[in-house]
Amino acid sequence: MCLPMKKRQSKIDPVTGGSDIRPPVLWDSLMKKQAFENFIYGVFLLLGLITVGCVLLITVYLIISGIPAIREIGLFKFLFGKTWASTAKTPQFGILPFILTSIYGTAGAIALGVPIGFLTAVYLAKAAPPKVKAVVSAAVSVLAGIPSVVYGLVGMLVLVPGIRSIFHVPDGASLLAAIVVLAVMILPSIVNVSITALEAVPQEYEDASLALGATPTETYFRVSVPAARSGIAAAVVLGVGRAIGEAMAVMMVSGNVANMPSLFQSVRFLTTAVASEMSYSSGLQRQALFSIALVLYLFILLINAALNFFLKRSKEA
Amino acid sequence: MSDIITVKDLCLWYGSAQALKDININIPEHAITALIGPSGCGKSTFLKTLNRMNDLIPGVKITGEVRYAGQDIFAPGVDVNMLRKDIGMVFQKPNPFPMSVYDNIAYGPRTHGIKGKAKLDDIVERSLRDAAIWDEIKDRLKKNALGLSGGQQQRLCIARALAVEPQVLLMDEPTSALDPISTGKIEELASALKEKYTIVIVTHNMQQAVRISDQTAFFLLGELVEYGDTETIFSVPVDKRTEDYITGRFG
Amino acid sequence: MQPGISKKRRAYILLMRILMWLSVALTAGLVLFLVTYVMAKGLPEISWNLLTTKPSYLSGNIGILPDILNTVYIIIAALIFVIPLGAGAAVYLNEYARNKKLVAVIEYAAETLSGIPSIIYGLVGMLFFCSFLDMQTSLLAGALTLVIMNLPTVLRTTQESLKTVPQSYREGAFGLGAGKWRVIRTVVLPGCVDGIITGCILSVGRILGESAALLFTAGFAHAVHGFFEGLNSAGATLTVALYVYAKEQGEFGVAFAIAAILMVLTLLIQLAAMLVGRYFKKRRDL
Numbered sequence: 001m002c003l004p005m006k007k008r009q010s011k012i013d014p015v016t017g018g019s020d021i022r023p024p025v026l027w028d029s030l031m032k033k034q035a036f037e038n039f040i041y042g043v044f045l046l047l048g049l050i051t052v053g054c055v056l057l058i059t060v061y062l063i064i065s066g067i068p069a070i071r072e073i074g075l076f077k078f079l080f081g082k083t084w085a086s087t088a089k090t091p092q093f094g095i096l097p098f099i100l101t102s103i104y105g106t107a108g109a110i111a112l113g114v115p116i117g118f119l120t121a122v123y124l125a126k127a128a129p130p131k132v133k134a135v136v137s138a139a140v141s142v143l144a145g146i147p148s149v150v151y152g153l154v155g156m157l158v159l160v161p162g163i164r165s166i167f168h169v170p171d172g173a174s175l176l177a178a179i180v181v182l183a184v185m186i187l188p189s190i191v192n193v194s195i196t197a198l199e200a201v202p203q204e205y206e207d208a209s210l211a212l213g214a215t216p217t218e219t220y221f222r223v224s225v226p227a228a229r230s231g232i233a234a235a236v237v238l239g240v241g242r243a244i245g246e247a248m249a250v251m252m253v254s255g256n257v258a259n260m261p262s263l264f265q266s267v268r269f270l271t272t273a274v275a276s277e278m279s280y281s282s283g284l285q286r287q288a289l290f291s292i293a294l295v296l297y298l299f300i301l302l303i304n305a306a307l308n309f310f311l312k313r314s315k316e317a
Numbered sequence: 318m319s320d321i322i323t324v325k326d327l328c329l330w331y332g333s334a335q336a337l338k339d340i341n342i343n344i345p346e347h348a349i350t351a352l353i354g355p356s357g358c359g360k361s362t363f364l365k366t367l368n369r370m371n372d373l374i375p376g377v378k379i380t381g382e383v384r385y386a387g388q389d390i391f392a393p394g395v396d397v398n399m400l401r402k403d404i405g406m407v408f409q410k411p412n413p414f415p416m417s418v419y420d421n422i423a424y425g426p427r428t429h430g431i432k433g434k435a436k437l438d439d440i441v442e443r444s445l446r447d448a449a450i451w452d453e454i455k456d457r458l459k460k461n462a463l464g465l466s467g468g469q470q471q472r473l474c475i476a477r478a479l480a481v482e483p484q485v486l487l488m489d490e491p492t493s494a495l496d497p498i499s500t501g502k503i504e505e506l507a508s509a510l511k512e513k514y515t516i517v518i519v520t521h522n523m524q525q526a527v528r529i530s531d532q533t534a535f536f537l538l539g540e541l542v543e544y545g546d547t548e549t550i551f552s553v554p555v556d557k558r559t560e561d562y563i564t565g566r567f568g
Numbered sequence: 569m570q571p572g573i574s575k576k577r578r579a580y581i582l583l584m585r586i587l588m589w590l591s592v593a594l595t596a597g598l599v600l601f602l603v604t605y606v607m608a609k610g611l612p613e614i615s616w617n618l619l620t621t622k623p624s625y626l627s628g629n630i631g632i633l634p635d636i637l638n639t640v641y642i643i644i645a646a647l648i649f650v651i652p653l654g655a656g657a658a659v660y661l662n663e664y665a666r667n668k669k670l671v672a673v674i675e676y677a678a679e680t681l682s683g684i685p686s687i688i689y690g691l692v693g694m695l696f697f698c699s700f701l702d703m704q705t706s707l708l709a710g711a712l713t714l715v716i717m718n719l720p721t722v723l724r725t726t727q728e729s730l731k732t733v734p735q736s737y738r739e740g741a742f743g744l745g746a747g748k749w750r751v752i753r754t755v756v757l758p759g760c761v762d763g764i765i766t767g768c769i770l771s772v773g774r775i776l777g778e779s780a781a782l783l784f785t786a787g788f789a790h791a792v793h794g795f796f797e798g799l800n801s802a803g804a805t806l807t808v809a810l811y812v813y814a815k816e817q818g819e820f821g822v823a824f825a826i827a828a829i830l831m832v833l834t835l836l837i838q839l840a841a842m843l844v845g846r847y848f849k850k851r852r853d854l
Contacts, residue, residue, distance in 0.1 A: 033747060040749040044664050047656030051677040051723065054716045058684065058692045065695060119591035127588065136592055138838070139599040145834040146602065147777030149810045150827045154602060156814060184598060191595070204412035208474070211370060212425040212481055213402030215573070217581045222428070227415050245685025247780040248807075252815055271687045271780070278691070278784055293691050297684070304683045308676070388569060396572040403569050430574050 059297075066294030069093070069287035078291065084258040084268075086277060086285040093288045095273070095295065101261040102270045102299070105175060105250070106243040109182035113243075114236055116183075117190030121235075124191070125198035126220045137195075144188035152252030155181045160253055169264045173255035176263045181249050186239035193238055197231020197314055198224055230314035234307055241303045244296070247271035270296040321346035321485060321515050322367060327381035329362060329371070336362045338539045340381070344532075346484075349507060349516045351530035351547065353523060355562070358536040360519045364487050367517065368404040369397050386484070402429060404485040405478035410494050411470035413462035413477070418454055421462045421473060425481035440480050447513075448476035449506050468499025475506065479514075486510065488518040492525065504529050523563060527551055535559045603831060610828025613821045623790050630813075630822050634790045638707060638803035641795055642786065643775050645711035646718065647768055653715065654722025655757075655764050661723075662730040663752055682720040686781040689717050694784040708799040710786025714775050721774065722767035729763025730756065732852065762848035769844060773837040776830065779807040788812055806830060 070078050073093045081094015120140075124133050156173075159180055164172035201224045209219040225232070247269075255266025256276055268276070274289050274296070281289055320343040329337035337359050344350050352360040365371045367383065369390060383390045390400055402425075413421050422441045431437065441458070445451040450472040454465065462473055471491055478486060488507070492500040507516055507529050520526050526533050527547060534544040535556075543550060543559045554560045621631030657674070665671045693713030694705075703709040733756055741751040787802030790809070804812060806826050814823035 037748055041664060044656055044660040047653055048660030048665065048670075048674055050653055051657060051674055051681060051719055054719065055677040055680050057696065058688065058716075061692045061695050062688070116591045116594055119588045120595045123588040123592050127585075128592075132592075136596050138842075139596050141838055142603070142835060143595070143599050145773050145777065145838055147779065147807050147810075147830050147834070149777075149779050149807045149814075150602075150606060150830055153810065153814050153820075153823050153827050154605060157820065158605070187595060187598075202412070204408060204410060205414055207370065207373075207408065208412045208414065208477070209424070209428075210373070211368060211401055211406035211408075212428060212478065213398045213400075214425075214428045215398050215577070215581055217584050218428055218577070221584055222424070223414055241683050245683075245687070247685065247687040248811060252811070271685060274687055274691060275780060275783060278694075290691070293688055297688055300683055300685060300688070301680070304680055307683065308679065386569060394571075395569075398573050399570045428577075430576060 062290070062294045062297050065287070065290040067291075069284060069291040070294075072284060073288065073291075078288075079295070082260060084273070086281070086288065091285065093284070095270070095288075095292055097258050097260050098268055098270045098273045098292065099295065101175065101254075101267040102244055102296075104261045105178050105182060105254075105267070105269060106240055108175070108179035109186055109243040110236060110239055112179060113183035113186045113239060114190055117187045117235070117239070118194055118232065120187075121191045121194035121198060121232075122220050122225065125195045126224060127216070140188050140191050143184070144192070148185065148246060148249040149252070151181050151185055152249040155249060155253035163264075167264060171255060171266060173253055173266050174264045175254065175261055175267045178250045178254040178267070178269070181253050182243045182246060185246060185249060186242045189238045189242055190235045193235035194228070194232050197228035197235065200231065200314075201227045228314070230310050234310035234314055237303060237307045237310055241300060241307065244299055244303070245271060247275050251275055270299075319346060320344060321386060322517075323382075323384045325382040325384075327363075327366065327383060328379070329359075329366060330378040331374070332376045336539050337366070340541045342534060342541055342544055344485075344515065344517060346515045347511055347513075348531040349511050349518060349529050350532040350534065351526035352517065352519045352534050352536060353521075353526050353562075354536035354542075356521075359539040360534075360536045361489055363536065364489055364517060364519050365406075367485070367487055368401045368406055370401075370406065372397065402481050403483055404487060405481065405483035406487045407471070407475050407478055407489065407491045409490045411467055411474050413465070413470050413473050415461065415463055417459050418462050418465070418473060419458040421477050422480045425477060429481060444476040444480040445473075447479050447510070448472045449502065449509070450476060466499070468495050468502060471495060471499065471503060472506065475503075475510075479510075483514065485515045485517065488516060490519050490521060493521060500525075523551075535562060537562070603835075606824065606827045606831050610824035610826070610831070613825035614828065618822070618825060622792050630819065632806065632809060632822070632826060634792045635804050635806045635809040635826070637792060637798065638786070639776065639805040639807075641798045641803075642707050642711045642714065642782075642805055643772055644795070645708060645799055646714040646775055647771065649712065649715040650718045650722050650771060651764060651768065654719050654767060655726045655760070657719070657723050658726035658730055658760070658763075659752060659756065662727055663748075663756060678720040678723050681716065682724075684717075686717065686778055689713050690781040690784050693781060698785060705785065705787040705802040706800050707786050707803050710782045710805075711799070713781050713785045714778060717778070717781060718767075718771040718774060721770050722764065725767035725770065726760055726763040729760040729766075733759035762844070762852075765844055765848075766841060769837060769841045773834065773841075776805075776833055776837070777807060779805070779811055782808050783811075 078093060078095060080096050081092060082096050083092045083094050084097060085092045124136055155177060159177050160172035162172065163169065163174060163177055205223050205227055206219050209223040214222065250269050251272040254269065254272065256268050256272055257266035258268045259265045261267050270292055273292050277285065278289055322344040324340055324342045327337055327340040328335065340363060352364060354360050362371065366379065371377050379391065385400065385404065388395065414424060419441055422444050423437045426437060426440050442451060450469060453469060462470065465473060492503050495503065504525060507518065510516060530547045532545065533547040533550045535542045535550065537558055543554060543556045550559065551563055554563060618631055620633050621629055622634045623630045661671055661674060690713065693709060697703050697709035697712050698705055737755045737759065738751055741755045782805055786805065788804045788808060789802040790804060791801065793801055806829065810823050810826040813819040
């Protein structure tokens with residue numbers, strides 16, 4: 001191959017474009033090569049588009065399978081009905097208990113997990129000696145790796161009995177148990193994303209604050225944290241997404257009864273509503289489960305959009 | 318004129334490398350003292366020693382004595398935060414916080430416990446006026462400070478430093494990132510500020526040293542080679558190395 | 569100079585420091601508690617019999633061999649698909665794509681995928697793979713569901729390491745007259761092996777811990793099969809088995825044994841990810 005680079009890459013028609021005379025055999029192989037490169041390009045393009053395809057697939061399937069039940073039940077009755085009795089003689093499909101449980105549960109997990117995760121992140125990103133930082137960061141990533149069923153198992157055997165005896169309630173499997181488990185489970189996301197945001201704060205801001213006579217601790221909380229606020233907001237939103245989407249651990253500790261949410265009562269989340277009835281459901285009940293998944297999916301899309309917004313802003317800052 | 322800062326036999330090491338060697342210097346109040354010398358000569362390190370910003374760097378060892386208003390700044394009882402309140406600093410690169418102009422100025426006073434809107438409003442206006450930027454940005458106090466031009470940002474940083482009512486202002490090449498017009502404004506400002514404050518300024522620009530400073534100290538390889546009246550230093554330097562530097566033979 | 573900072577400031581600083589320490593202690597303590605509790609409860613329950621037999625209602629025997637095999641099968645099957653798909657998409661984004669809008673769309677899609685809860689993957693996997701493609705409830709259907717789930721992970725890690733392949737390598741190879749594909753095959757792909765391996769390790773960790781997405785796609789069966797036969801039949805992975813033993817059968821001993829195994833594997837995976845990261849970083853810095 002002794003042809004100059006430029007010719008091969010340019011889009012000049014290979015037959016008429018060049019003026020030099022080439023041996024036809026070489027030319028033929030060049031054309032084949034171009035076709036081959038085009039083919040490879042096509043393959044990679046296809047691979048690149050697969051993620052988009054998957055999102056479309058999921059969206060389309062959820063919409064197609066989720067709409068019929070909503071139509072039959074009625075959107076308002078479905079979303080705001082307070083009773084879920086899918087296997088009763090005259091079944092009722094109101095998912096307000098699930099929606100509210102998911103919202104309360106997530107809010108509780110955030111209220112509990114965010115302060116702890118946030119303060120841990122500030123300490124690790126700014127104040128911790130390197131060794132402490134290495135050890136605790138490793139511990140946090142272990143936390144992130146533990147399977148949700150293990151959280152569920154420990155929750156079932158430690159947390160649920162604990163809540164029962166501390167608060168003297170008949171059954172510890174409750175919203176509170178779910179909140180505690182979720183708070184622990186979202187901790188790693190909050191810590192890690194916040195650390196990334198805090199470490200990106202330019203040293204100059206902190207220097208300026210120290211030079212004004214602020215102490216290091218004051219500087220972290222009054223300059224570094226506000227400067228990293230978009231990133232920290234992203235951490236919180238990520239935590240919301242994790243909490244609202246968790247199914248198995250919650251199923252194991254929340255008692256799984258379709259009550260309106262209350263701290264010490266057994267409850268059912270959007271996720272667990274789908275998971276707990278899917279294996280034996282049929283007909284309208286099954287379709288209603290798909291509708292629940294669609295509602296959950298819409299929540300997630302909303303959260304993703306918020307996450308993207310904050311991540312973008314944090315990158316710009 | 319009395320000396321506000323006196324330095325005796327100051328040595329400083331970064332790990333095993335000695336960055337400052339037996340520095341002895343007295344800095345008079347209500348004057349501008351310029352620190353000049355080639356890059357890496359220790360002038361910035363020296364400046365940062367005066368408000369103990371070097372404490373932040375791991376592995377730094379300091380011997381000798383620095384007295385501010387008669388008080389040894391390395392004495393165990395000294396609160397470094399109070400020292401930095403008295404000895405303010407302006408950095409090479411303008412570094413306003415990513416907050417509003419108002420919050421930038423109010424940050425220092427708030428940190429030191431000043432509350433009340435009227436009081437803060439007053440401090441903000443006074444500081445911005447002292448930094449000669451009030452007229453330019455009085456309508457944009459609630460806007461994010463990062464939206465200002467580089468020169469405005471630097472004057473904002475000066476105003477922010479003034480807001481905690483320091484006695485001394487350390488300036489670490491405050492104009493090196495600015496255009497000539499902004500540089501001129503900062504120089505004018507520095508000259509005006511010496512009525513109320515003592516200024517120590519590190520500069521790469523010898524014209525700048527001549528234009529604004531009363532004393533000049535020439536640093537080389539961690540040593541203070543020569544120190545005296547700016548006029549004397551630049552007209553009849555005693556040391557050969559000073560002469561070589563100011564005549565541009567190295568640098 | 570004033571002697572020191574005010575009492576109020578001192579109190580604020582002390583308070584914030586105490587809160588930070590408490591949070592860190594709580595976080596670290598939680599991890600310590602979880603690991604030791606699960607190990608203490610689970611390790612004594614692990615026996616040779618448990619690891620090498622299958623459960624039988626007739627003899628009352630409980631064994632998790634099928635679940636171990638299922639987990640291994642599903643990991644292998646998922647990786648076989650996810651590596652080329654994820655790495656290929658990353659190569660497209662980094663090496664081929666010129667259209668910025670398309671890149672943004674693909675990246676947004678990947679971000680969306682990584683935010684979707686596993687229960688939704690399970691549901692769509694059930695509808696698409698099990699029903700529409702008629703795979704029934706099978707390990708293969710489960711594995712393919714997990715492929716979609718882990719696609720963004722492999723995509724992202726590969727993309728990150730592609731960005732570290734110096735542009736000069738590509739230019740050098742092009743300068744020698746190599747075609748695009750040849751440059752990618754010989755210069756770009758070898759340069760991003762670390763990203764692919766990191767992506768695989770992370771994916772293995774996620775697959776190992778996944779349960780909600782497998783409930784309705786891979787099922788609950790506990791039969792011992794070979795690899796290909798296994799892929800076509802239903803089967804519970806370790807996590808699903810843990811769930812079933814704990815929640816539906818009340819066999820907490822077995823559940824803890826599985827939990828301990830999962831915990832050890834999780835720790836090993838963390839360690840592997842860390843070591844691989846360090847190894848490749850060292851090699852790159854040389």
